[in-house]
Amino acid sequence: MKLIITGLYAGQVQAMPGDGRPTAIFKTPVSGRMAIGREGLAGDAQADRRVHGGPDKALHHFPAETHARLAARFPGAASTLGPGALGENFSTLGADETTVCIGDVFALGTARVQLCQPRQPCWKIEARHGVEGMTRAIADDGIAGWYYRVIETGAVELGDSIELIERTPAALTxxxxxxxxxxxxxxxxxxxxxxxxxxxxxxxxxxxxxxxxxxxxx
Structure with a gap:
């Protein structure tokens, strides 16, 4: 499996519009070569460190195709859905939860990362997009993307590849x-x-x- 990074995103903590609670779900595209440290992409932040961020949630990968799937199911949010809009750091085409496995190791730019857990969606998704039921639908369908831990630091930029280099035999998708x-x-x-x-x-x-x-x- 070899994917191309079609979107690279980072964001800082800000107030959720209409709510005021802190969030970093609003990510914006970044360009140039970005450092990848043990806790994620340089310039990226998490608001609630109890449940977001840390070594086992260093980087969030979300399939670009899933945005179209969600937009079809929630047309009222179609204008706000698109790569980067679910708080992800990386967007690609060609892989989803049916093709990646727990424990997979990838070459990501010059870094090495390991898929260590799926993402579990939270209330901020619905607050971000202004529709009820989206968080539950994402959770029920298991389509929130996944997290990597960083096993070798490095750097990445738009257009770099994410290439599978190791998979545990009989690992679950x-x-x-x-x-x-x-x-x-x-x-x-x-x-x-x-x-x-x-x-x-x-x-x-x-x-x-x-x-x-x-x-x-x-």
């Missing part, structure tokens, strides 16, 4: 990940294999440990 975790009583062995997938973010390891223990006890 993000689409399969969401199917499994949404099941009422998932297969315990499958859940344990997911929990033990190399590269999975620590917060998901902890969530899965709790669920596995509960299922075993009940």
């Amino acid at each position: 993000l689409a399969a990940f969401w199917v499994l975790v949404h099941q009422h009583r998932p297969d315990l062995d499958a859940l344990q294999r997911l929990r033990d997938t190399p590269g999975l973010a620590v917060n998901w390891q902890q969530k899965l440990d709790q669920r596995i223990n509960w299922l075993r006890a009940n």
Whole structure:
């Protein structure tokens, strides 16, 4: 898998219009060569560091095709949807949650990054686009994109490639990940294999440990 970066975005914390709460979901296109550090793209920020940012949410990748899918479902937001409008740092064509896997390692410009967890959408999406139900639809369909951790720092610019260089055998795609975790009583062995997938973010390891223990006890 080799993708081309068609959009590169960063943003600073600002007040949500009509709401006033701090947000960094408003990203703008950036140009030139941008440094990638352990906590993300130079010049990018997160408002609520309890749930956004940090090493396991350093970079957010969102498929450009999904914007068109959301615009068709929510025509009232079509004018505001487009690459960069969901708070992502990277936009590409040709890959989505059905084709990328937990633990995948990519060459991203001169950096090396690892897909460590899916994004879980929050209230800021609906506040940003002014439509009800979008956050729930994105969560239900598992189409919020994904996060990378940075395993080797480097730099990137528009037009650089994102190339898959390592995949764990039998790793789950993000689409399969969401199917499994949404099941009422998932297969315990499958859940344990997911929990033990190399590269999975620590917060998901902890969530899965709790669920596995509960299922075993009940």
